Amino acid sequence: MSKFSEKCKEILKENGTNVYQLAIHASLERTTLQRMVTGKRLPPLGFLKSFCQALRLSKFEEEELFELYRIESMGEDAYRNEQSILHLLSHLRKLEEKDSFYNTKITSIQYQNMDLLSNTSSNIYDTELLMQYILKKEFSNDTEGFIYTNLPGTYESFLHSLELFYRQFQKKLCVHHLIHFQINSSLSSENLDMMHSVLLLYISNKLDYQVFYYYSRLNKNDILYMCFPYYIITSRHVLLMSSDFKMGIILSEKDIIKQYIHTFRKNCSLAAPLFQKISNLQGSMSIYKTDSIPSKSDIHYFHYQPCYVDLVGEQGIMERIKNFLPEFYEIGKQLVQSIIFKSNFPNLCFFSEQGLKEFCCTGKYYGQIGTFFPPLTVEERIEALKYFQSAPTFHNNRMIKESCSISFPKHLYFELLGTTSLQIIRIENLEIMDFITIEESSICEAFYHFFQTLQSSKYVYSAEETYSLISQCIDKLTQQS
The missing domain is CATH 1.10.260.40 (lambda repressor-like DNA-binding domains)
Known part of the structure; x- marks a missing residue:
C-alpha cells in the first residue's frame, strides 16, 4: 500500500x-x-x-x-524535484522583494576581535568559530586573498558567513567552490537543492564566486566514515572539518597550505563549471542569438510577464530599439530574429496573472528586453494585448493563477532548451544584466519535467480562460482611455 x-x-x-x-x-x-x-x-x-x-x-x-x-x-522523485524548484523560485522572489540582489549600500555587521584560543574544536559551535576566524582573516587581509572549499552547497553557515563578512568589509573576494553531484538520477533533488543554495550567492554578484562540480556515488553514510572530508583553504590557513561539522582542525604551515592550494586547483581543472555567465548587454545578446537548439527539442519559457515580443511584435520592438537603444540596433535585430526563429520550435511560455495585471496597470515591463524601454501608454497596452490574442503563438502561452503558491521573480526569467541547457537571464537595467547558463543534465531534466507537469496542473488557466481574462483587461483599459 x-x-x-x-x-x-x-x-x-x-x-x-x-x-x-x-x-x-x-x-x-x-x-x-x-x-x-x-x-x-x-x-x-x-x-x-x-x-x-x-x-x-x-x-x-x-x-x-x-x-x-x-x-x-x-512519483516521489518528480515530486521532490518540483518542490525544490518551487522553493528556489520562492526564495528568488523574496530576495528581490528585500532588494538583496541590487542593494549596494548594505549596513555593515561588525564582529568583535576574534582571537584563536585553540586550533581544534570538538562541537559545531566551536567549529563555526574556527571557520569565521579564518574567513575574517582573509577578508581583512590587505592583499586580494581567496577562499577555496569543498563544503556542501547546502551548508548554510558557510554561505551566511561569506555574506556577513562581505557586508562588513565590502570586499569582492575570490571564492571557488567545488561541490559533488549525485550521479544517481533518483537523487537529482539533492543536486537541485545544492544548485539552489549556490545560485543565490552566485547571482548576487557580491563575490567573485565560481562553482565547480563533479559526479560521485558517495552518499551521506559513506561520508560519515571519513575523518575530515571537508576543508576551507585561504592564503593563511586550512580548516579541516568532519562530516558532521563537530570537529575542526586549523593548519597554518605554509608548505601544507601550498600543497592544499595546488591540489584544489588541480581538482577544479578536472571538474566542470556549474554556471557560465555574461554580464553585459552586448555580450548577452551575442550569446543568445548564437545559442544552438538541439534538434527535435522543445523550448520552455518562465517569465513574470508575457513575452515582450509576443505583445509588441517584431516591428514594434525594432522601433523601440531604434528609438531608445540605437547603439544596439544591429545586434538587437539579430536578437529579435533569434526569438522569432525559436518560436518555430515546439514551446511553452509560462507567465503570471500578477505580472499581466501589473502590466495592465502600469505598462511597465520587468526582466526582459522591455525593461530598457519606457512604460507603454494605455492605448499602447490595449493594442499590445489585442496583438497578443491574435498572435499564432498565443496557444503556446500558459498563465499561472495568482491564487496558487508559485512565485515569479520579477527581474529573472528562465529559458530551457530541451533537456540540455537552462538559461537564467537577469535584467534590471543596462548596468545590471546577467546571462547565466547551466548545462548539468539532472538539473535541466528536472526543470523539463517540472514544466511538462505544470502545463496540465490546477495552477494553470486554460487557453480559453486566459483569452477571456485578457479580454476583460482590454475592456477595463478601454474604459480608462
Missing part, C-alpha cells in the same frame, strides 16, 4: 466508518473507493474532493491528503 492509500484508510477508521458505509451515505462509487483505500488504483481528482467533503476533513487534513495524492500520481 502507498502512503496515500494508508492515509485514506486511516481517515476512514478515525471517522468511524468503512468503505461500504461511506459509499452508501455519500453516494460514492464503491469500487473506486475500495481501490483507493487498498492502493490498487488512484481515483480521479474530483472523486478525492468528494471523499474529503463527505468526511468533513479540515483544511489541514485536505492539504495533507492532496499532497500524498500528488506524490503518488507524480
